[in-house]
Amino acid sequence: MIERGKISIRQFMVLTLLFVIGDAIILAPSHVIISAKQDGWISAWIGVGEALLLAVMYSLLGKRFPQQTLVEYSEQVWGRWLGKGISFLFITYIFIDCALMTYEAGDFLTIHFLMGTPIEMTISLFLLVVVLATRLGIETIARTSELLYPWVWILFLILIVSLFPQVEMENFQPILAEGFSPILKGNVYFLANVLELVILLMIFPYVNQPGKARKPYVAGMVIGTSVLAVISMMTIAVLGATVASIQQYPTYILAKKISIGDFLERVEAIVAIMWLFTLFMKISICFYASTLGLAQLFRLNDYRPLTFPLGIIAVALSLVLIPNPAFFNYTHTIWFPYSATFALLLPVLTLVLSAVRKRWFPIKKGM
Amino acid sequence: MPQWKRWSRNKGRQKPMSQEKPDTVWLKSDLTENLLHIKQSFGNSSDLNIREIFLDRDEKICMAVLYMEGLADENQVQHFVIKPLIHDENNYMDGYDSFLEYIKMRVIAGGSVQDLHDYHSVYTSLLSGRTVILSEGIPRGIAVSSQGLESRNVSEPITETVIRGPHEAFCESLRKNIALLRWRIKSPNLWLETRKIGRVTGTNVAIMYINGIVNEKVLKELHSRLDRIDLDGVLESGYIEQLIQDEKYSPFPTIDNTERPDIATAALLEGRVILLVDGTPFVLILPVVFPQLLQSPEDYYNKTDYGFVRILRYISLFVSLLAPSLYVAVTTFHQEMLHTTLLISLAAQREGIPFPAFVEAVLMEFIFETLREAGLRMLRPVGTAITIVGALVLGEAAVQAGLVSPAMVIVVSITAISSFAIPSYELRLPIRALRFLFMALAASFGLYGIVLGGITLLLHLTSLRSFGIPYMSPLAPFNIEGQKDTLFRFPLWLMKTRPRLISQYNRVRQQSTGPRKPDSRP
């Protein structure tokens, strides 16, 4: 096995949770609200239910192959060359996701945080830290996530509690004005984020008690999506659907609204820092998963040497993929079907096929 | 492995192995030859005392008593070795196969006696203060304990002071230090292993642990690491520390040291291993985890404050690491984050300042670090004067002259004060250095730089291990039982177990139920 590290059940839960929150905390409300307007929160809570189902399905897959990552067992299930092809496409999916999120980080920072600093610099610095994390292995990533975890909660609670005075319930009305169709559309956008959780199938085998990985996974996913749903609700309640839908980063605008007494103002840095933490965890896991997957695909001895070359590629790719900010919004329309290919179609087919193979064609060892 | 690591390894390989332990040379039967050989080996050093004695009236049996002046206690040598030898009138050797055996069993009044067969053991005995007796015609010798080197007495600790708790510190003598620990732990399970490290100095190093509580894996690892040491001299326990620590290039201490016997005792009781080095009052404690560096013995001697002081220390750690960089980041990049009144007042202060905030901060921090270093090296009385000149005159004058803003002076002072709230001196060193790194990050990337720097620091800290124990435990990997004594300090009767990863087999520490009110019913 290339990675010898082991993570505990709790660490896996934390990783899952931070992964779900990831970049979505600052982006998810925007698309949900664009489609579903003031009913966006319903879309989000439906998403929580779907997350539960997805988590159960993924953990079934993880339970079937407790010692292997998706890349490793797809070769067993699909046959050598077809499996390798599928794995490769899966790795490119992870890597493209990673590059897109890197771009998000750079875009957000240049717009709101570091005016004047070239985006190449911010992105390179971010990926340098991600590469360092990946080189230190999954154990270190998991432990760091455990240290960041309480901070994410503290910042989240500060945000929510200090926004309470500004909640206006009228913003939720009218409920279901245009029927269910917009809600489902909003839900699709929300789901596109949740589907990325399939990437954690690359980490499943490193949980130290493989049999018990399901519970933390499901818990992490449900709690994480609930956080997103709460944020969406707050965005609608405080900003109103119309204002929220024209913002690219509505959560950040939301934090700008905080004003308690006359002294606690302009604390939007809270959101920025919290988002940097969760985004860092998500990009690290994605980057780690794609590096590890690539090394497993080619049966290399170690994944660590690949980190720096892949880091350079990720920096360049993120700028190639998104030539301008307007194009970025365009990608969201295809993100759901693209994600669904690997997050719905692939796991379902793999599950079915592996069940079929187990029944009628027992898997030969050493294939 | 990067190129530079390889270079350093090659250098190690080329090092000539001189001064190997000499081949064993056995003692001769001829006394004169023996004495000549010993004298020559010591280069006729004048502190080697040789006293020749005839034991019987016929002056047939000649013996020599050797000891090092200063290392051996003259009184002891005279009373317990020379006097009995001279006054011995019996000369009965019945039942003893040699004359030396007779002397050893019947004449010598010293506490411990040891047989010697080769020159090397003669030298080590002499140099550790024992008295050596050689006899004509017998190719053996005996060594009698007579160590008498005066060392500093047990005195108050200088670096780790407490208000409540024992005011007693280790001293430079290994024997006294071991006794201080033995006196505190009256159990035969307190085991002691000694070995000599240092090809030239041959310094005594003692490993102490409580059998049954200690983690055997740590002990085994320690032995193998100590075996790997090949060094000419050990002057301080720091030499050993640097050669056996886990991560070669990390600035963070993965081995703790203390000069307080009570801290060492507490560490022993938690299942840690203590390493005592002859000639220094600082003993090593291992393995060590990061939260431990922010604990003080007084946390336990006083009634619990439920972690108020602990959390204060963690905040101090943050402040001393980040305060100047946050100031730089906010004033250069994120002015919008400040309250309007504060922003105006800051801007007014900074109006006449010729430097950017970063240069101002680096300058002030640099001056402050120099002051601290100068204060350390100065004679005590002068040190106070320096502090006054530095703090009052320089700070005040710099502000008056318009070189730095008053806000900057405040930030630097807060940083300085917070850094002194960190109990471990070892931890203050990397924090001081990293502070400058964070200032540079803040100057180029603002808060973003600080956050990324912070994540990198966390990555580094979590990747560290101390003798196999994760450095950030029990925070990461998280352990609920360990939280009773990390950020918080639970009442003593609730802390029932030893740290989980350190003592793995024998974990229950106490079963007391805590204080109870007397029954109200008569």
Next chain:
Amino acid sequence: MLVVGILLIVAVIAWIDLPRLWRKKQKKDLSVYLILLLIGTGLSIAEGLNWDIPNPMDWLIYVYRPVGEWIFHQL
């Protein structure tokens, strides 16, 4: 200037991992590493000089856009 900077960074990166890979003589590891490093260098230089690089996102959009539109149409 930019190209020199990128090459410098690549050189530093190669210095960290390449010697060890070279010494271990693991041909597969080494070749994958070198190919990735070459791709990375090429991409960065091309992007830095604003050359026209085929965007994988365009391919994805070409494939998935009809699917996406169909889904949204159904809802």
